Amino acid sequence: MKTNRREFIKISSMGMGALALATTPVLGWVPGFLKDDYTNPDDSKAKRYANYCEVCFWNCAGWVYTDEKDKIWKIIGNEDDPHSNGRFCPRGTGGVGMYNDNDRLKTPLKRVTDESGKQTFVKISWEEAFDTIAEKMTEIKDNYGSESFALFKHGSSGKHFAQLLKAYGSKNIAAPAYAQCKGPREEAFKVTFGHPLHSPEPLDIRDTKCLVLIGSHLGENMHNGQVQEMSEAIGKGVNIITVDPRFSTVASKSKFWLPIKPATDLALLLAWIHVIINEEIYDQKYVEKYTFGLESLKKHVENYTPEWAAGITTLSAQDIRDTAKEMANASPAVIVHPGRHVTWYGDDTQRLRAVAILNALLGSWGRRGGFFMPEKAKLPKYPEPKAPKPKWSWRDISPGKYPLAGTGVTNLLIDASHPDYEGDHKIKAWFIAGTNLIASIPDIKRTLDALNNQEFVVVVDTMPAEITGYADIVLPECTYLERYDSPRLAQHREPNIALRVPAAEPRFDSKPGWWICKEIATRIGKGDFFDYKDFSEVIDWQLKQVGTSLEEMKKIGVKKLNRKYDDLYFLEDEEIEFHTNTGKIELYSTTMEANGFDPMPKYTAHQESSEGFYRLIYGRTPAHTFSRTTNNPNLTALKAENDLWVNPKVASEWGFKNGQKLWLQNHQGKVSEFPIKIRITERIRWDSVFTAHGFGRTDKRLTRGYGRGISDSEMVSDVKIDKETGSTGMRNNFVTFLTEKPNTAKKES
Numbered sequence: 001m002k003t004n005r006r007e008f009i010k011i012s013s014m015g016m017g018a019l020a021l022a023t024t025p026v027l028g029w030v031p032g033f034l035k036d037d038y039t040n041p042d043d044s045k046a047k048r049y050a051n052y053c054e055v056c057f058w059n060c061a062g063w064v065y066t067d068e069k070d071k072i073w074k075i076i077g078n079e080d081d082p083h084s085n086g087r088f089c090p091r092g093t094g095g096v097g098m099y100n101d102n103d104r105l106k107t108p109l110k111r112v113t114d115e116s117g118k119q120t121f122v123k124i125s126w127e128e129a130f131d132t133i134a135e136k137m138t139e140i141k142d143n144y145g146s147e148s149f150a151l152f153k154h155g156s157s158g159k160h161f162a163q164l165l166k167a168y169g170s171k172n173i174a175a176p177a178y179a180q181c182k183g184p185r186e187e188a189f190k191v192t193f194g195h196p197l198h199s200p201e202p203l204d205i206r207d208t209k210c211l212v213l214i215g216s217h218l219g220e221n222m223h224n225g226q227v228q229e230m231s232e233a234i235g236k237g238v239n240i241i242t243v244d245p246r247f248s249t250v251a252s253k254s255k256f257w258l259p260i261k262p263a264t265d266l267a268l269l270l271a272w273i274h275v276i277i278n279e280e281i282y283d284q285k286y287v288e289k290y291t292f293g294l295e296s297l298k299k300h301v302e303n304y305t306p307e308w309a310a311g312i313t314t315l316s317a318q319d320i321r322d323t324a325k326e327m328a329n330a331s332p333a334v335i336v337h338p339g340r341h342v343t344w345y346g347d348d349t350q351r352l353r354a355v356a357i358l359n360a361l362l363g364s365w366g367r368r369g370g371f372f373m374p375e376k377a378k379l380p381k382y383p384e385p386k387a388p389k390p391k392w393s394w395r396d397i398s399p400g401k402y403p404l405a406g407t408g409v410t411n412l413l414i415d416a417s418h419p420d421y422e423g424d425h426k427i428k429a430w431f432i433a434g435t436n437l438i439a440s441i442p443d444i445k446r447t448l449d450a451l452n453n454q455e456f457v458v459v460v461d462t463m464p465a466e467i468t469g470y471a472d473i474v475l476p477e478c479t480y481l482e483r484y485d486s487p488r489l490a491q492h493r494e495p496n497i498a499l500r501v502p503a504a505e506p507r508f509d510s511k512p513g514w515w516i517c518k519e520i521a522t523r524i525g526k527g528d529f530f531d532y533k534d535f536s537e538v539i540d541w542q543l544k545q546v547g548t549s550l551e552e553m554k555k556i557g558v559k560k561l562n563r564k565y566d567d568l569y570f571l572e573d574e575e576i577e578f579h580t581n582t583g584k585i586e587l588y589s590t591t592m593e594a595n596g597f598d599p600m601p602k603y604t605a606h607q608e609s610s611e612g613f614y615r616l617i618y619g620r621t622p623a624h625t626f627s628r629t630t631n632n633p634n635l636t637a638l639k640a641e642n643d644l645w646v647n648p649k650v651a652s653e654w655g656f657k658n659g660q661k662l663w664l665q666n667h668q669g670k671v672s673e674f675p676i677k678i679r680i681t682e683r684i685r686w687d688s689v690f691t692a693h694g695f696g697r698t699d700k701r702l703t704r705g706y707g708r709g710i711s712d713s714e715m716v717s718d719v720k721i722d723k724e725t726g727s728t729g730m731r732n733n734f735v736t737f738l739t740e741k742p743n744t745a746k747k748e749s
């Protein structure tokens with residue numbers, strides 16, 4: 001039967017009443033360290049377990065400690081881990097709150113319509129959940145083909161769900177961590193240097209002499225290894241150039257802060273390239289030997305002078321010249337940081353191409369203090385049968401569009417799920433594992449219309465996140481602290497692996513992702529893709545292939561593997577072939593040209609704000625990761641809500657006071673669900689306002705997150721798509737202030 005009404009149900013409704021009763025004994029348990037008479041266990045007697053952090057995707061390796069009741073009470077970094085060097089960021093330490101959060105999803109739930117016709121969730125057994133899912137998967141496959149089942153995922157357990165979909169016969173898999181994050185960067189670097197950057201980015205920040213940060217707000221963006229290396233470099237006197245419309249934390253540590261007009265970075269980058277070429281301060285030997293297209297580039301940037309860029313960026317031509325020289329003086333020990341969340345204005349691949357070109361001119365790729373040569377750790381694949389070959393994938397949804405997209409594009413899957421999609425490749429059902437699409441995909445209305453058009457939706461999460469309210473079946477996964485997952489395979493100066501083992505029994509009736517997938521696979525006749533009793537067998541088998549074992553890794557947590565290629569950096573006289581069409585670093589991109597795109601980046605202007613409207617820009621706050629921590633007991637204690645940075649000039653024009661609460665309305669009429677406190681500060685330009693992502697939770701079940709601050713995602717309805725990769729530019733929204741919430745305001749249906 002087709003259920004095309006999929007209204008949002010707060011999990012606090014009817015079904016959970018019964019649940020609360022069923023789980024009373026567990027809910028009654030209070031973590032020891034929250035009691036007054038509690039003393040921390042003696043470290044030397046406490047048990048510790050190897051894990052890698054899942055509070056963000058830097059995935060630092062650490063040790064999880066349990067107390068005498070076998071409850072988790074502390075997480076610290078592993079000294080041998082190159083991602084953390086033994087030190088966790090506040091979020092990683094606060095990961096213990098993910099385990100202790102009593103608002104966690106506790107049992108499987110099913111959407112039902114009650115006698116009065118109202119939809120609600122009821123508690124069901126795992127057996128019933130699996131049987132329902134298996135039955136629906138079979139039905140969808142028979143009716144439309146297995147390709148019409150899509151998976152949205154993020155995080156380590158996503159791998160098990162990808163394996164399930166592969167066994168079932170669908171390659172329609174995507175994560176917001178690509179098209180809403182680093183997609184354009186990966187493809188721009190790939191077409192330029194023949195290599196995407198992956199994570200952690202191979203940046204030799206420790207040894208750099210000049211670090212250029214465009215947006216990249218390290219210190220608020222808490223990617224551990226980078227923040228630590230930057231601190232070390234600051235100690236050694238690195239010169240930092242920060243380009244940000246906001247005086248970020250790192251701007252305060254910088255030699256230059258360029259408070260650029262937002263959306264104009266490409267003009268600055270082109271002017272820098274102009275100066276570096278015209279004044280012949282590029283790395284001439286390197287450019288001659290390793291790059292392709294210098295003469296074309298020289299001609300291309302002829303008119304992109306600092307004076308031209310000054311008029312666009314509002315920076316001074318002198319500052320543009322001085323900063324270009326600063327970089328050239330440090331060359332090749334200079335890094336123009338490639339950024340990570342780069343989906344800003346819809347011409348993001350071209351902006352990142354300009355970043356890549358600049359690095360090439362400065363000779364920083366493959367050089368000490370620049371980019372080291374990346375090499376990822378590998379583990380052999382656990383034996384499995386041959387997977388069925390899907391007849392189509394996300395690439396076929398809009399043929400010819402976004403030819404450079406390297407992995408699944410979330411918004412393409414949403415397009416194919418939408419009632420307005422007229423192509424032959426319709427999506428009919430969604431699996432969602434570890435991603436809160438309501439908070440992470442812009443244009444919420446479009447996502448909801450696509451969701452409403454689905455025949456079946458399963459959400460696997462640890463928390464009653466907004467997305468769970470739209471599911472037919474909700475499955476509670478246990479946290480990363482309570483389960484096995486595949487070892488972390490990382491690239492670093494030395495490729496390395498890190499182990500994850502459970503430190504405690506799963507709380508409530510939550511279960512590990514691998515087990516969930518294995519049970520579903522068995523019921524759809526694909527159990528042979530999960531040919532083990534316990535996932536630890538797979539890990540042990542894989543580790544033994546590379547000369548270690550589960551037993552050894554439990555003691556050490558992290559192991560460095562030998563580099564296949566000896567050198568971290570290449571020497572000036574070395575012959576290097578890059579994986580591009582010309583075998584060179586492409587200043588002039590033949591791949592871009594072959595796909596009908598500008599082979600060298602051109603400046604295009606973006607929409608400007610109108611009277612009374614300000615560009616909404618957003619970023620990170622040190623104690624939180626997206627929406628995954630905004631209900632965490634430990635981390636909300638550090639920061640409970642976001643605020644809105646407003647320039648004093650604007651505040652005085654509107655007559656606002658510091659701390660006053662306001663609603664926002666964007667230029668398309670969208671009004672924020674909740675109000676936000678304003679923070680009046682010189683640290684933001686007058687034409688923009690800034691807030692931290694991840695707040696303004698709308699599910700009442702989130703006792704600490706509900707209604708605290710606003711969701712930036714709610715305000716992002718105007719989306720500019722990057723032609724090359726299909727990624728969504730999300731900083732094209734302008735907001736004005738409302739002192740009251742209007743009844744007539746347009747609301748998301």
Ligand SMILES: Nc1nc2c(c(=O)[nH]1)N[C@H]1C(S)=C(S)[C@@H](COP(=O)(O)OP(=O)(O)OC[C@H]3O[C@@H](n4cnc5c(=O)[nH]c(N)nc54)[C@H](O)[C@@H]3O)O[C@H]1N2
Nearest residue numbers: 215216217221222243246262263340341617619624625626
């Ligand atoms: N604490 C914490 N750290 C995190 C995360 C987290 O959730 N919490 N998430 C991690 C992830 S997945 C990612 S992708 C990264 C993202 O972190 P980054 O890659 O550093 O993100 P950006 O969008 O580059 O940086 C946001 C900054 O860009 C500035 N900005 C806004 N508009 C413009 C503009 O037009 N031009 C310029 N030059 N600057 C602009 C903002 O003022 C803000 O300071 O953070 C990672 N680290």
Ligand SMILES: Nc1nc2c(c(=O)[nH]1)N[C@H]1C(S)=C(S)[C@@H](COP(=O)(O)OP(=O)(O)OC[C@H]3O[C@@H](n4cnc5c(=O)[nH]c(N)nc54)[C@H](O)[C@@H]3O)O[C@H]1N2
Nearest residue numbers: 154180181341434435436440460461463465626628693713
């Ligand atoms: N407006 C706006 N949108 C953004 C961004 C922004 O700054 N502003 N940032 C963008 C960026 S850079 C990124 S990378 C994406 C990230 O977007 P997402 O992938 O959606 O974010 P996550 O925080 O990884 O996923 C959140 C969900 O995972 C659940 N979860 C946590 N741990 C587990 C687990 O172990 N298992 C399961 N099954 N679920 C778990 C959480 O409870 C939460 O519901 O968002 C992008 N979208």
Ligand code: SF4
Nearest residue numbers: 053056059060089092
């Ligand atoms: S940077 Fe912090 S949150 Fe991210 S993995 Fe490392 S410790 Fe965890």
Ligand SMILES: [Mo]
Nearest residue numbers: 177181340341
């Ligand atoms: Mo990201």
